[in-house]
Amino acid sequence: MTPAARRMKIGARSRWSRAPPAAMSYIAITLNHMRAVKAWADAEGAEASLDLRNCELEVRCRNRFFRFHPRFLARREGRLFHTHELVDYAMGFIGWLPYGIVRYELSDDKLAFKSFAAAAGLKVPARWPADAPRGDYILKSATGSFGYEITGPYRSGSAPGRMPPAPAAGPGAATPVFAEEFVEGDALKAWFWGSEAFFAHRQAWPCLRGDGTSSVRALLHERLGPAAADWLGSPEQPFLEDALAFQHLSLDAVPAAERAVWLDFRYGRTYAGDSLNPHSDSILDALPTRARADVDRVGAAVAQELQKRFPAPVLFAVDGVLDAQGQVWWLEVNSNPTLPPDGYAHIFSTLFGPPRA
Structure with missing residues (x-):
């Protein structure tokens, strides 16, 4: 076997060796991001250029220009994370944004989000002390990402098989663990630019x-x-x-x-190979009426809260569970999610003005 063939074989195996593929094939294909930017630039007569030294995108239109910072999906020591650098362990491109990393309490602290959502009249699972759940439950750390700081589910009245690992790094590395009501249904993830929902994934359990x-x-x-x-x-x-x-x-x-x-209830764990899909896989417009109303409500509530901190719209995504009755139970908000290519038109409209007639 030639060295090149050996590297190809190792690469094929390594796609599965640490974790099952995430449900983001369309989102994480670099050409889909380029297609979306090009389509908008062609329609608006804009100029777009890419600096391969730092992977930054520059867009010029209507006597304005903005630089957009890249972000990548990476995996190291078995854990997925996002990074703004093209490091050796990067495995996918996840979008350009006109700002860097942002942080806020609603995203950093799951308990803060649950309290906020409940106060806004949104449906959230019940939560209990880790040692006193009152129904089927999972254990969660108040911080963490990609579904790693979770264990379970466990049956009501049974002891947990293991405790959630501590978050890898960052604020809240020693946060408390709590029990959360285990709600059965499809995983739902909705993306927003400001208060506007523009993309959603709905994933049945594999x-x-x-x-x-x-x-x-x-x-x-x-x-x-x-x-x-x-x-x-x-x-x-x-x-x-x-x-x-x-x-x-x-x-x-x-x-x-x-x-x-x-096999798993967490978003993104599909136990299936990647599909190199050039077409949007958003199901936002196919959501049941009640669920779509829930999506719009959570977007409006979170965006209104973020306006107190950020002077312009920012990207965020909210994770939830869509149950058999069409009700969405909201779990957490992501402050630095993957950007689906569908979002560029919304971002560019904010920066350069609405599409020309």
Whole structure:
């Protein structure tokens, strides 16, 4: 095998070796960002140039110009995170923004967001002391990102199998752990520029289907192929084991024929290969009426709060659970999320004015 072929093989395996792919294939494809910027620039007669030394984008239109800072999705020591530098462990491009990293309490502290959302009349799961949950629950640290500082779910009345790890770094590294009501439903993530919702993902829990003879482990190998051997034993395996234990299963259990076994409830864990999709996968306009109203309400509430701190619109995303009745239960707000390519037109309209006739 040539060195180049060996690197290609290692790279293919490493896509799975630390964590299952995130549900962001369309969002994290660099060409989709370029397409969106080009489409707007062509329509508005704007100039756009990219500086490959720092990956900054400069856009000029209507006697104005702005520089946009890049951000990347990276993975190190089994953990996903965002960075503004093109480091060796960067694995995807996640957008240009006209400002750098922003922080605020609603994003840094999950308990602060829950209190804020409840006061605004938004639906949030119940929360209890970590040692006194009163229903099916998960354990959470008040800080953290990408769903790492979570364990569970656990059945009502049962002791937790493990405690959430401390956040890797940053404010709140020693924050308290609390129990949160476990709400079943589809993972929902909605993106906003200012108060305007412009993109959403809805993700059902990934499932395996039992055949009455194969173990969960064997079914997982069938789903993931050779990469399953590398993935099992990674930092993601405990989350899979929590999900199975909640269903009274284990990796070596044999589910009954046709039994659906779900693998994870956290957003982005699809247990499926990436799809190189050049077209928007937003489901915002396909949301049930009640859920869409919930999205608009949370966007208006958060944006109004952020106006007290920032003089101009900023990007944020809110995570929730969409239950079987069409109700959204809100979980947390992200201050520095991935930018879906659909958002550039909204950002450019703020900076350069509305689209010309």
